[in-house]
Amino acid sequence: MQLLAVQAADEARHVEVFTRRALLKRDCLGLSTVGGQASLKTLVDEPDFAIASFLLSVMGEGTFLTLLRFLERHAPEPVTRAMTRLAANDEARHVAFGVAHLRESAKSNPALLDKLAHSVHRRHDALRHTAGLNQEVLDALTLLAAGAWDHDALREGSCRVTQLIHDMDIGRRTQLCRIGFEENQAAALSGLHTRNLM
Numbered sequence: 677m678q679l680l681a682v683q684a685a686d687e688a689r690h691v692e693v694f695t696r697r698a699l700l701k702r703d704c705l706g707l708s709t710v711g712g713q714a715s716l717k718t719l720v721d722e723p724d725f726a727i728a729s730f731l732l733s734v735m736g737e738g739t740f741l742t743l744l745r746f747l748e749r750h751a752p753e754p755v756t757r758a759m760t761r762l763a764a765n766d767e768a769r770h771v772a773f774g775v776a777h778l779r780e781s782a783k784s785n786p787a788l789l790d791k792l793a794h795s796v797h798r799r800h801d802a803l804r805h806t807a808g809l810n811q812e813v814l815d816a817l818t819l820l821a822a823g824a825w826d827h828d829a830l831r832e833g834s835c836r837v838t839q840l841i842h843d844m845d846i847g848r849r850t851q852l853c854r855i856g857f858e859e860n861q862a863a864a865l866s867g868l869h870t871r872n873l874m
C-alpha cells in the first residue's frame with residue numbers, strides 16, 4: 677500500500693511537471709488520440725492486481741523508461757534533460773517493483789505466467805482496431821533526435837527513432853525474462869505490446 681502511494685505521488689508529480697513543460701511555449705496542450713485513451717482505459721479497467729501491475733509496470737513503464745532515457749539524451753536544454761532524468765529514476769523504481777513482485781509471485785504460482793501472457797494477447801486483441809502511435813509524436817521524436825531541420829540531421833533522427841523502438845523491445849524482453857518467461861515467449865509477448873507504447 678505504501679509503495680503504491682509513493683508510486684501515485686510520483687505519477688502526480690510527472691503529470692504536473694510535464695504539463696508545465698508542455699505549456700511553457702504554447703497556450704494549450706496537444707491532443708491525445710482515441711487509441712491512446714483506449715489503451716490507458718484497458719489498464720484502469722483491469723481488476724486483477726497482478727495483471728494490472730504487469731501491463732502497467734513491466735510492459736508500459738518498462739517501455740517508457742527507454743523513452744525517457746532517449747528524451748534525456750536528446751533534449752535540447754538542461755531543464756528537459758533534468759526532468760526526464762528524474763522521471764526515469766522514478767519509473768525505474770516502478771518497473772523494479774513490478775518485476776520483483778511478479779517474479780516472486782510466479783515462483784510460488786507458475787500458472788501466473790500463463791495468465792500474464794494471456795493478458796497481453798487479450799489487450800492486443802482489444803486494441804487491434806486502434807491506430808497506434810500518433811504520427812505527430814513520431815515526428816516530434818524524430819525532430820528532437822535530429823536536433824536540426826536539415827535533411828541529413830532528420831535522416832539521422834529517423835534512424836535514432838528506429839533504434840529507440842528496437843531498444844524498447846529489448847528492454848521489455850529483458851524484463852519479461854526476469855519475471856520468468858523463456859526468451860522466445862518474451863520476444864513474442866514484447867511484439868504484441870501496444871503500438872502507442874503505453
Ligand SMILES: [Fe+2]
Nearest residue numbers: 687737767770
Ligand atoms: Fe510510473
